[in-house]
Amino acid sequence: MFWLRTLLWCALWATLGLLAGSVFTPAIGWSIPCLAFFAMLIGRGRSLARVARWAQDPSTAPPADVGAWDDVLAPLYRYLRMQSRVLHESHDALENMVAGAQALPDGVVTLNDEFQIDWCNRTAMRHLGLRLPYDRGSKLLNLVRVPDFVAYAQSGEWPEPILVRLSNSGQERVMMLQLARYGQNQHLLISRDVTQIEKLETTRRDFVANVSHELRTPLTVLTGFLETLRDMPQDAMPAQQREQYVSMMYEQAQRMQAIVEDLLTLSTLESSHGAGPAIVNMSELLQRARQQAEALSNGRHTFEWHVDEGLDLLGSAGELTSAVSNLLTNAVRYTPDGGKIAVYWEADEEGSAHYRVKDTGIGIAARHIPRLTERFYRVDRGRSRAVGGTGLGLAITKHVAMRHDAGLGIESEPGKGSTFSLNFPPERVSRAQG
Structure with a gap:
């Protein structure tokens, strides 16, 4: 008032x-x-x-x-x-x-109706190579120039995401991109890195194909011999030839059995947590592995053994036996007659333990080394089948190493030989008393 x-x-x-x-x-x-x-x-x-x-x-x-x-x-x-x-x-x-959007594991980009960038989170920057605020206002289709994505964005309808391969910092990644409308003539782009999923799917397909291929060969041999023996009169084949056929069938059956056993071993290693660690007498374990390796070599190679008999491990004896034997068996199989194989089991000054198998074999080219632990991966398929083996030994060895907190080391040079090593941390090492 x-x-x-x-x-x-x-x-x-x-x-x-x-x-x-x-x-x-x-x-x-x-x-x-x-x-x-x-x-x-x-x-x-x-x-x-x-x-x-x-x-x-x-x-x-x-x-x-x-x-x-x-x-x-x-x-x-x-x-x-x-x-x-x-x-x-x-x-x-x-x-x-904004903090929630930044914490998302997926990339998020907000766009206007002209596909110009308004905002994006850090994941989208990493996925698509964007930079804010430098790229704010830039047209997304000028920055992500994959023809499939450009066609997808310009179609105007996006009921399903699209998979594109993008190169960022020299590394190719597989991205799943999905566009959606929101607000007043606004667009939202969601990106998800599916590189690992794609790799696992490829590995799964390759695994099924490799298993089928590895089993098909011995099955074909077995089927062929069995059909021959079934259709042939009892007296039409000499006893010596029949015995040869049976021997070859037995060999192929053993090969299939070895593949199945290794597959079961690998499945167990991947799916189980394993029992609690126990002290493993590595001297005895290596002695058994030595007997098997020298029997397989049959005097064709020279062996050197450098074993610290008081050096033991905490782990699973069965798994360690498999890993140790696989490395030693591979050295025997891929080292020509007259070659030398040296085995070392020793500790370093920091308390770590190292199992090394050094051979003068055929060696491996550098491009093959990263893939040696893949299931059924073979540098030379013809030679691998000739010397035996299932193609799963190094895959099993890698999983055993992981379950024992160890690292698998591979050094090789064609024509000069290879060195495979299992490197165990100090907490896995145990010194024998007395």
């Missing part, structure tokens, strides 16, 4: 002026309301100046005792505080949303 109070004050001062003019002189009567009005104007001016200073920073509390301005400033200040609180809450909510 600002105007009513002002009117009352004016009426009061006018009445006082009339009374003073009737008692004294008219000049005195006029001077009283004039002075009152002048004082009121000065007071209102000072109050207005204080309000003007407050208006420069309305986030602070308004000035007190500013007369009629109190009725204006109080609701205005309450409104400003409410708006500030709403703005602060909205800012916090937005920051939480």
